[in-house]
Amino acid sequence: MKIAMFLIDNDAESLSFSSSDLDRLCLALPTAEIEQYESESAFRNHGAGADIALTWHFETSWYEGFPQLKTIYTPAAGRDWVAPDPNGNVNVVHGTFHGPILAESLLGALLFMNHRMPAMIQNHRNREWDRNLQTGTRLLAEQTVLIIGLGHIGNYCADMLAPLVKKIVGVRRTSIDATTYTVNDLPQLLPDADHVVMLLPGTDETDRFMNAERLSLMKEGSFIYNFGRGNSLVAQDLLPVMTHLGGAFLDVTEEEPLPRTSLLWEHEKIFITPHSSCMYADYTSRYLDEVIQHLTRS
Amino acid sequence: MKIAMFLIDNDAESLSFSSSDLDRLCLALPTAEIEQYESESAFRNHGAGADIALTWHFETSWYEGFPQLKTIYTPAAGRDWVAPDPNGNVNVVHGTFHGPILAESLLGALLFMNHRMPAMIQNHRNREWDRNLQTGTRLLAEQTVLIIGLGHIGNYCADMLAPLVKKIVGVRRTSIDATTYTVNDLPQLLPDADHVVMLLPGTDETDRFMNAERLSLMKEGSFIYNFGRGNSLVAQDLLPVMTHLGGAFLDVTEEEPLPRTSLLWEHEKIFITPHSSCMYADYTSRYLDEVIQHLTRS
Numbered sequence: 001m002k003i004a005m006f007l008i009d010n011d012a013e014s015l016s017f018s019s020s021d022l023d024r025l026c027l028a029l030p031t032a033e034i035e036q037y038e039s040e041s042a043f044r045n046h047g048a049g050a051d052i053a054l055t056w057h058f059e060t061s062w063y064e065g066f067p068q069l070k071t072i073y074t075p076a077a078g079r080d081w082v083a084p085d086p087n088g089n090v091n092v093v094h095g096t097f098h099g100p101i102l103a104e105s106l107l108g109a110l111l112f113m114n115h116r117m118p119a120m121i122q123n124h125r126n127r128e129w130d131r132n133l134q135t136g137t138r139l140l141a142e143q144t145v146l147i148i149g150l151g152h153i154g155n156y157c158a159d160m161l162a163p164l165v166k167k168i169v170g171v172r173r174t175s176i177d178a179t180t181y182t183v184n185d186l187p188q189l190l191p192d193a194d195h196v197v198m199l200l201p202g203t204d205e206t207d208r209f210m211n212a213e214r215l216s217l218m219k220e221g222s223f224i225y226n227f228g229r230g231n232s233l234v235a236q237d238l239l240p241v242m243t244h245l246g247g248a249f250l251d252v253t254e255e256e257p258l259p260r261t262s263l264l265w266e267h268e269k270i271f272i273t274p275h276s277s278c279m280y281a282d283y284t285s286r287y288l289d290e291v292i293q294h295l296t297r298s
Numbered sequence: 299m300k301i302a303m304f305l306i307d308n309d310a311e312s313l314s315f316s317s318s319d320l321d322r323l324c325l326a327l328p329t330a331e332i333e334q335y336e337s338e339s340a341f342r343n344h345g346a347g348a349d350i351a352l353t354w355h356f357e358t359s360w361y362e363g364f365p366q367l368k369t370i371y372t373p374a375a376g377r378d379w380v381a382p383d384p385n386g387n388v389n390v391v392h393g394t395f396h397g398p399i400l401a402e403s404l405l406g407a408l409l410f411m412n413h414r415m416p417a418m419i420q421n422h423r424n425r426e427w428d429r430n431l432q433t434g435t436r437l438l439a440e441q442t443v444l445i446i447g448l449g450h451i452g453n454y455c456a457d458m459l460a461p462l463v464k465k466i467v468g469v470r471r472t473s474i475d476a477t478t479y480t481v482n483d484l485p486q487l488l489p490d491a492d493h494v495v496m497l498l499p500g501t502d503e504t505d506r507f508m509n510a511e512r513l514s515l516m517k518e519g520s521f522i523y524n525f526g527r528g529n530s531l532v533a534q535d536l537l538p539v540m541t542h543l544g545g546a547f548l549d550v551t552e553e554e555p556l557p558r559t560s561l562l563w564e565h566e567k568i569f570i571t572p573h574s575s576c577m578y579a580d581y582t583s584r585y586l587d588e589v590i591q592h593l594t595r596s
Contacts, residue, residue, distance in 0.1 A: 012433075107405075107462075111402065124570055127563045129556060134578070138579050139402060140402055141398055274427040279435060280436065
């Protein structure tokens, strides 16, 4: 069995394999021939005989160069970066380990906004001891969180948040039983939510999902979070409703990196993180847990 | 029954009674004569016949002016602001509702520091899309939290955090059973904790509790939090160990308000909030829940 690895994210160390990750894989799979490549061209030129590829990225045209390939393991939860095999011979296995990682980032963001940290940061920078910035803060335990996009990660987040909030409401694309909410229920759900969490994947269907009309339905003083993909929230529709909203925490944006000229950066109620909700030291080892389990279970 | 109320905190709206709080108290106690005073002098001059006082503050010398007084209800959890009656006739009832409030603030602070938010804030201010600031972040679920001061609030925090972290260790002043840790165990506990949470009251005994010697025992890259009282953490001992620590989140400081000239303000790994861990809209109504329950249960 030959394994070709191309797991470099030039932007993010914590999404790239370290030598200890490679050592661990070699120990777990002692009979496998494992090669790690540092560039796309090395991966495509020298990885050609691989049965298995571990990669962030695989394009449709690459498949013909990998005639032995049976399985691609990608850490990504999103379907954005590995194209499906046009001949249907290659199985693509996506990571399913993101729940605990993303749930902590989301919980941190909820408490950050609930505690008015964008204003508290200003206060801190100005060395001001103003004890009234958080006067309006209500206990999370008395608030409703609406999660839009209740897949694997969304369900994990809902389970972690459930004991900490008054009510969790999840919206799925399609109803699975009579008690599930769908997109059609949003006009009723948005006005009741104190925190609206977007966890939508980046597809044509989710493009511009949260637009002016839906944003205008949100409750006065409520907060919006995007931890899914940037295409689903229209920034130019968000800015006008910020007078009405309590704030926005955006981990993803329509264009990434967010251009330095974007007005989002300078809005006092908006906080932006650089698509970093999964930037944890544990990321690649959690991914390896899954790959090794999958490859050694047969 | 005459109730005299002096519940103004000039620094903090959310710690002061509103007219709706007064209305609620009047409804719950229809036969009581309830007066709210806007100043200390009005409270002391006109509240003299009160059986019950609701107040943040009561000094030893005030007792002789309140000969009928039987009970003082104070929202404070700390013993700092209401002196005991020298004649021992007046019962002082402290609020015990702070657990859910402080636990949310503490959890927010833990996630804030764990996610390297002081550095992320700098990043945001500079409009930089740097995805490597959080590379060292480990899941809270894999970390140990040490709580120093395991009273009512500390126990509530421990219960809320328990499902979210790997291990909670609590330290009390005195051992209640063989499994309880005390201050004597700190030399063993401090080097193992990823997050050290101080929840000590402001007494002579806690003065300068966390000093250079104890701080130096903390684990490389670990975080310290003070949500108790400022006297227990020596700022001039904290600054030299900041090269070793991951960061500090201080909600209380030795002098409050923290002087603008303090070096704590400008340290890149220190974040300061203005003794605001209980600044929630729900504060006075949670306090009233307890007062009303206490006064109507007989």
